[in-house]
Amino acid sequence: MTRVLLTGGSGFIAAHVLDILLKRGHSVVTTVRSQQKADKIKEAHPTYGKDKLDFAIVEDIAKEDAFEEAVKSDPPFEAVIHTASPFHFNVTDPIKDLINPAVIGTTGVLKSVKKHAPTVKKVVITSSFAAIVNPSKGNWPEHTYSEADWNPATLEDAHKDTTSAYRVSKTLAEKSAWDFVEKENPNFKVSTINPPMVYGEVVHYLNSLDALNTSNQRIRDAILGKWKEEIPPTGGFCWVDVRDVALAHVKAMELPAADQKRFFVTAGAYSNREMVEVIRKHFPEYQDKLPGPDVTSGGYPEEGSFKVDNSRSRTILGIEYIPFEKSIVDTVKSLKAVGA
Template sequence: MSKVLLTGGSGFIAAHVLDILLEHGHTVITTVRSQEKADKIKDAHPKTPGSQLSFRIVPDIAVEGAFDEAVKIPGLDAVIHTASPFHFNVTDTKKDLLDPAIIGTTGVLKAIKKNAPSVKHVVITSSFAAIIDGKKGLRPGYKYSEKDWNPITEEEAPLNPGNGYRASKTFAEKAAWDFVEKEKPNFTLSTMNPPLVLGPIVHYLNGLDALNTSNQRVRDLLQGKWKEGIPETGAYLFIDVRDIALAHVKAIELPEAAGKRFFVTNGFFSNREIADIVAKNFPEYEKNLPGKEVKGGAYPEGGLYGFDDSKTMEILGIKYRGLEESIVDTVKSLKAVGA
């Protein structure tokens, strides 16, 4: 088993990565922004010995040298870097999105090269946002794969929060691959490029007011915000959080994952399908849900892009959860925190 540093351990994806690492018998050191977060995670794993789960406090990943001390761990084998912001409550695109993503990513790689010579492999959470070309629209007939890169420019990045997010993921991932190519460090790299990530939250870390962006749509549905009209789906591809978490862990366990991007997606979904799944499985929410006559949230009439995730299936061999299982488990987890 490996000794693994996991950054951003209280995040939506990272919390599931942490659980799977422990299940697989790995020793985990996770970075968190505060001692309070560390205590919550520790309290939620009472049977896990301190020798298998420990913490490093990194208050701000956008500060140069933020990870220099955190990576100084004797015998450290691998690093999974998930820490990066994803929200649209942005006042300064550079400060709120671009800097934490890019400086955080390059900073952890520099720290590993400088202070953690035993590390053999690094996995970074990127996004479908670093693959899709938003300017091309829905692109019916085109199949996106790991070969594609979002062509967004530095000039376009600050125009709106959506551009800022897509640019942050694209620039950070490119910076990581450039670092490995130019610096020839002691480790290999894999990146994960999931689309919209749905699935259950980890209760002890989350409340309804602090959900990951993708699950906010499920919360809004349960709270009656779709009753008069279902919003456009926006991103039509999804993955369950437990499946993308497993993909991160498998990438450090399988040598053939080194040097590769992984476009990890289950397939298509629409907001209309989410509403129908909730109506079918949770009759107690009926008064808050849109009726069959309510418009919106369907697939686009002209069709949309396809996808090729054959590399992920071939190398990582993950059996994906379906949309219904993902949404049912999401709703159950939201009910547990008051939805």
């Protein structure tokens, strides 16, 4: 049993991380932005007492000292899983809305842990494929992405558009974590988890159709009829189920072999067109909402797309990836439960 601080506990990935931590017998304090969110999470886990599930209010992760109190615990923490970071495209100021919360949030946790939580031996950080991909290369069919790749983006690129700003935020946040480890030499080890598009079941007590994670909004839009005339371009062409992402976080915390490593956590390639076909096959009730066979957009590019290497996550973390069809079916079922 490990005493764990989980940041951003009401987030899409974090909610699944919390489930796995509790099921595996760990003791968790999770940060939330409000008491209301703490109450909702508590209600969903009624069998766990305060010794197994407790809460710390952190209203603004972009403040330098946001986690100063949250990292203090009795009994003391032995690990931190940091998932709290903005992922949305509702941006007016990329530095204020995305870059600062991501970078300051990450370095703030690490500084607070080093200063106030000397018993912590492991910190796992949610990063992203956005910190791996090189957008300037386009589809890059001759390349295979792995943990060795870094997005070359700089702060200046954040002002290009919202997607660029998000990618820069994830890249700079992860780089700031590795820089911290190198310069500060803390007595804890770090792992980062780098997922691409994350699909999978939504946690019902936290979600409505309006409050979905950005990836699952695609599935929502498809079943609400927003893709009937045209299937939008896929973009990233690689995906993963949220349950595998959550398990990767917990395994990275538990396994010493994961120390000081990045993990590109992906199940492989997909296209938006394939997503539509899975929904069509399993959910006839959405037939009139989906694009007809004459709509040919949303597939793979003619020249092909990049390949992915997920061997590190398979061999070190032991992840056996959930298939695409199961992930999409489970997602749609969970969306139906919240009103789709």
